[in-house]
Amino acid sequence: MKTCATLLLFLFALVCQSLSIRHHRRLLSSAFGKYRISPKTGVRIALPTPEQLQWQAQELGVLIHFNLETFFADGFELRNIPSSSLFDPYLLNTDNWVQTMIDFGAQYAVLVAKHGSGFLMAPTDVKFPLNPSGEIVPYNYTIDYSPMKGRDVLKEFVDSCEKRQIRTGFYYSVVSNNYLNVQSGMVQNRSLEPGQLNVTQQTYDSIVLQQLREIWTRYERLEEIWFDGGYTESLKEPITALLAELQPQAIAFNGYGVSTNPARWIGTEMGIAPDPNWSTGVTNDGGDPDSPIFCPAECDTTLQDHDRWFWTNMTLRSLAEMIDAYHSTVGRNCILMLDLAPDRTGLIPINHARRYKELGDFIRSCYGTSVTPTQQLIVQDSSLHILRFDATPVTVDRSVIQEDQTNGQVIRAYTVDIQLVNATHSDQWITVVKGTSVGNKKIDIWSIGAQLVNGVRLNITKSVDTPVIKAFTVHLCN
Numbered sequence: 001m002k003t004c005a006t007l008l009l010f011l012f013a014l015v016c017q018s019l020s021i022r023h024h025r026r027l028l029s030s031a032f033g034k035y036r037i038s039p040k041t042g043v044r045i046a047l048p049t050p051e052q053l054q055w056q057a058q059e060l061g062v063l064i065h066f067n068l069e070t071f072f073a074d075g076f077e078l079r080n081i082p083s084s085s086l087f088d089p090y091l092l093n094t095d096n097w098v099q100t101m102i103d104f105g106a107q108y109a110v111l112v113a114k115h116g117s118g119f120l121m122a123p124t125d126v127k128f129p130l131n132p133s134g135e136i137v138p139y140n141y142t143i144d145y146s147p148m149k150g151r152d153v154l155k156e157f158v159d160s161c162e163k164r165q166i167r168t169g170f171y172y173s174v175v176s177n178n179y180l181n182v183q184s185g186m187v188q189n190r191s192l193e194p195g196q197l198n199v200t201q202q203t204y205d206s207i208v209l210q211q212l213r214e215i216w217t218r219y220e221r222l223e224e225i226w227f228d229g230g231y232t233e234s235l236k237e238p239i240t241a242l243l244a245e246l247q248p249q250a251i252a253f254n255g256y257g258v259s260t261n262p263a264r265w266i267g268t269e270m271g272i273a274p275d276p277n278w279s280t281g282v283t284n285d286g287g288d289p290d291s292p293i294f295c296p297a298e299c300d301t302t303l304q305d306h307d308r309w310f311w312t313n314m315t316l317r318s319l320a321e322m323i324d325a326y327h328s329t330v331g332r333n334c335i336l337m338l339d340l341a342p343d344r345t346g347l348i349p350i351n352h353a354r355r356y357k358e359l360g361d362f363i364r365s366c367y368g369t370s371v372t373p374t375q376q377l378i379v380q381d382s383s384l385h386i387l388r389f390d391a392t393p394v395t396v397d398r399s400v401i402q403e404d405q406t407n408g409q410v411i412r413a414y415t416v417d418i419q420l421v422n423a424t425h426s427d428q429w430i431t432v433v434k435g436t437s438v439g440n441k442k443i444d445i446w447s448i449g450a451q452l453v454n455g456v457r458l459n460i461t462k463s464v465d466t467p468v469i470k471a472f473t474v475h476l477c478n
Helices: 002-032 050-058 094-104 153-163 201-217 233-246 319-329 350-367
Strands: 035-037 044-046 060-064 108-114 127-129 136-138 167-172 224-226 251-253 262-265 297-301 334-340 375-379 384-388 394-396 398-403 411-420 430-435 442-445 451-463 469-475
Touching: 050 251, 050 334, 060 094, 094 108, 094 153, 094 334, 094 350, 108 153, 108 224, 127 201, 153 167, 167 201, 201 233, 297 319, 319 334, 319 350, 334 350, 384 469, 394 469, 398 411, 398 451, 430 442, 451 469
Parallel strands: 060 108, 060 334, 108 167, 167 224, 224 251, 251 262, 262 297, 297 334
Antiparallel strands: 035 044, 127 136, 375 384, 384 451, 394 451, 398 442, 398 469, 411 430, 411 451
């Protein structure tokens, strides 16, 4: 009997230990993101949400900088409180904005609802107490206190985008508000400038949450929410709850820690992603292939020179530079989010619109179609993809790979090899590309230039599970 009792106690301990381990794994999954264990290698593979995959597949978006800052020569550097009477875009037409988005090829658009000045582009019902008097005042630094009183630019923007199937989102600066003397999310302890209002930190946090609730409820489903500069620790928990309640499906830029659909900044505003650039990891760089967190990157950059976001009478970056930016972002597994800056009339300047269309025309002409093979083979457990052009040799100068990341990003290394028409024998292949991360899309422009080939193959030389290729194509571009 003693032996049986000991055995029962031993089995009971094993069961408890097993339950403890399973519970611990659930906590890890909850704390560090959803992942699976590869049956092939035993490593952790971060899993995306359906919303992240859909967002990543869009590839092109715009970030619309249009606010009171548009009407100042120094843009961001607001050292005083400019009057809201200056906001007078007398030709404002958001349909005009959307036409430029279509010409560029943007699939989604994020509009600055409130930037660092504190000026809000929509009506608000928020009222708050001043410090120390306690007097209740309205938040009067908005479009309703400008010559555009009675209009809601956020609604006009959403309505225009919906007509053309452009997904929408909003940028709201949580950490900056010059009107309320806030920097880095904190009310500053210093003398007020003319026009600034004095509030407590608790009041400021309450204003942020009330206005977020307004813009997250009045304009239906949002594709993306921008937390430029992040959020303070005191606002992290309430923003997390608010986001889960009102816009749980939205992609949250800089949103790791508050959203189940985070995206990360790439760490630069030049339109250049590192190579490799992984879909996983939460740092502002090329990511981490071993991270259990799926957090794809967004590459925001400007059309105007010198990192200018709001409209100024600034020269534009050349078409060649913008094509390079496309290849260094979308071509490196990063969403290209290009700034769109209406001028003081409320329209897109003609020279800006022309440059967006030129870039869109290049992308469509180069990558809208591919060179069709006479035969396509997939062998070696999906690790070798061969395009044959034996009937009619073709001239191509680049390749495009797209990985199906439904079950995570699994490719770790690959080569692209070509078989030249004048090869001495049928098994002679020349390697033209060696790469690592693929993800949503990897574009490789061959350093040896255009070649006349009978075949092109993708050889996946390292993966942490069986790879699934969504597309492998070759192109010839000017």
